[in-house]
Amino acid sequence: MPGGNVGEGLVVDLSAGFPDLTVDPQRRVARAGASVTWAQLNDAARPYGLRLPPDPSSGLFATSGGMVGTNAAGPRSVRYGSVRTWVEGLELVEADGSLRTVVRGEQASKFVLTADSRRLIADRFPKTRKNSSGYALDRFAETGDEVDLLVGSEGTLAIVTAVHWRLDSIPADIAGAALGFPDLESMTEAVPYLVSLKPTALELLDSTLLQFVPEAPKVACLLLVEFERESSAAARGVVGDAVRGLKNSVTHVETAVDRRGLENLWSVRRLASPALARLPPSQRSLQVIEDGCVPLHALGDYVTGLRAAADRAGIPVAIFGHAGDGHVHVNALPDTTRPGWRNALARLFAEVTNLLLQLGGVPSGEHGVGRLRAGVLERFYGPEVMDLFRAVKRAYDPLTILNPGVIIPATGWSPLAALKIGAEAAAIPDDIATRLRDVERNAAWATSKLQLAR
Numbered sequence: 500m501p502g503g504n505v506g507e508g509l510v511v512d513l514s515a516g517f518p519d520l521t522v523d524p525q526r527r528v529a530r531a532g533a534s535v536t537w538a539q540l541n542d543a544a545r546p547y548g549l550r551l552p553p554d555p556s557s558g559l560f561a562t563s564g565g566m567v568g569t570n571a572a573g574p575r576s577v578r579y580g581s582v583r584t585w586v587e588g589l590e591l592v593e594a595d596g597s598l599r600t601v602v603r604g605e606q607a608s609k610f611v612l613t614a615d616s617r618r619l620i621a622d623r624f625p626k627t628r629k630n631s632s633g634y635a636l637d638r639f640a641e642t643g644d645e646v647d648l649l650v651g652s653e654g655t656l657a658i659v660t661a662v663h664w665r666l667d668s669i670p671a672d673i674a675g676a677a678l679g680f681p682d683l684e685s686m687t688e689a690v691p692y693l694v695s696l697k698p699t700a701l702e703l704l705d706s707t708l709l710q711f712v713p714e715a716p717k718v719a720c721l722l723l724v725e726f727e728r729e730s731s732a733a734a735r736g737v738v739g740d741a742v743r744g745l746k747n748s749v750t751h752v753e754t755a756v757d758r759r760g761l762e763n764l765w766s767v768r769r770l771a772s773p774a775l776a777r778l779p780p781s782q783r784s785l786q787v788i789e790d791g792c793v794p795l796h797a798l799g800d801y802v803t804g805l806r807a808a809a810d811r812a813g814i815p816v817a818i819f820g821h822a823g824d825g826h827v828h829v830n831a832l833p834d835t836t837r838p839g840w841r842n843a844l845a846r847l848f849a850e851v852t853n854l855l856l857q858l859g860g861v862p863s864g865e866h867g868v869g870r871l872r873a874g875v876l877e878r879f880y881g882p883e884v885m886d887l888f889r890a891v892k893r894a895y896d897p898l899t900i901l902n903p904g905v906i907i908p909a910t911g912w913s914p915l916a917a918l919k920i921g922a923e924a925a926a927i928p929d930d931i932a933t934r935l936r937d938v939e940r941n942a943a944w945a946t947s948k949l950q951l952a953r
């Protein structure tokens with residue numbers, strides 16, 4: 500999403516060619532080649548009652564290599580975290596072409612932190628629940644485990660050819676609720692209470708998104724909460740606790756006591772995608788400020804600030820995401836025939852970056868910084884941590900051949916320079932442009948973009 504897998508040079512496509520997959524139900528682990536998607540992994544694990552708990556919405560096409568690259572997450576990450584802790588080992592091709600397998604528990608020898616660096620990291624890393632912005636030196640400082648450093652390195656330290664996943668049991672029962680709030684303050688107050696009840700998902704749909712769905716309740720924001728438990732009584736009981744605990748602040752309540760009911764509740768979220776895809780041809784849905792994450796208490800301020808920044812830029816936005824992690828996705832919807840829209844988008848990018856800094860947030864909670872956000876990292880971490888990031892890169896890739904410009908910004912970094920949209924963008928051949936537009940309209944993100952050129 501943030502231009503992590505494109506750039507100048509060779510594109511190494513591992514989405515095919517590494518399809519091996521074996522599940523060991525006794526040890527509750529799986530070895531998946533880099534091309535194996537989240538969906539394929541879970542299809543293979545399900546007959547044993549097992550799954551990979553973090554569940555990226557892109558699971559149909561997100562590969563094992565890509566999920567490790569970005570430290571992917573999803574709605575269930577409020578309970579199970581991002582994929583990092585579910586990685587037991589990695590098979591790699593390193594920058595010099597050598598092959599290596601790294602197993603959880605092994606201390607890194609290529610790069611080690613001094614006591615001073617550990618103190619610096621503890622001081623400078625933002626305290627968000629999720630973070631896919633730069634190398635995970637905070638986690639690495641705790642464990643010294645090389646797996647922790649490599650996960651989330653966005654293809655800049657090594658190429659992953661296989662992942663050894665740890666799997667978990669699928670809980671027996673599920674129940675949930677859709678809770679509507681009259682304002683952002685009451686929603687923000689409700690989130691820590693709901694998190695304390697240990698939900699497996701706690702998702703936000705803001706009015707900026709709900710307005711695209713005629714069937715949606717007329718509220719300022721909607722929280723979808725899901726609880727998985729070992730019995731239906733326990734799952735229903737906790738939904739009751741949630742609703743009772745919030746009876747003075749919600750203005751809309753719908754509950755579901757089984758998987759099918761829950762799917763109905765979630766249909767509001769699913770209906771938003773086709774609605775956004777039916778925007779007029781001049782209006783595009785762009786992911787440039789789409790992944791900010793803030794400390795939980797700042798969620799309401801972040802959404803308020805996002806709405807205000809979008810108003811000032813004159814760019815409509817649709818806001819939704821992982822409320823339980825303080826992590827919000829934003830589709831920017833500029834009219835690309837309007838003069839000055841690129842500058843307005845650049846202003847929005849800059850304002851949202853400032854807002855995240857003010858609120859103690861990070862620019863990416865799960866998509867990575869790619870090329871789009873590499874140049875803002877120094878503002879979040881400071882020059883000394885950035886020097887540590889450069890030292891990590893030098894230790895693994897001294898010639899900078901692996902994904903140059905990602906995490907460590909290229910000289911002359913300019914966030915929107917490579918945007919492939921609008922009159923000033925480099926021309927795309929008509930047939931490919933039409934096919935790309937079809938992908939966008941049909942949300943057919945699983946289509947291989949390389950196939951479009953054939």
Ligand SMILES: Cc1cc2nc3c(=O)[nH]c(=O)nc-3n(C[C@H](O)[C@H](O)[C@H](O)COP(=O)(O)OP(=O)(O)OC[C@H]3O[C@@H](n4cnc5c(N)ncnc54)[C@H](O)[C@@H]3O)c2cc1C
Nearest residue numbers: 503555556557561562564565566568571572653654659865
């Ligand atoms: C509609 C949509 C919904 C999404 N929803 C979510 C979501 O809910 N949660 C989430 O976390 N993300 C989400 N994403 C973002 C993205 O799908 C995930 O980050 C996913 O894990 C990326 O996997 P991929 O195989 O597509 O990798 P790519 O996007 O191709 O690559 C991602 C990064 O990893 C690197 N990389 C890829 N393969 C390897 C490899 N084998 N070795 C080393 N580096 C590699 C790339 O260079 C790049 O930097 C979504 C994207 C879309 C389009």
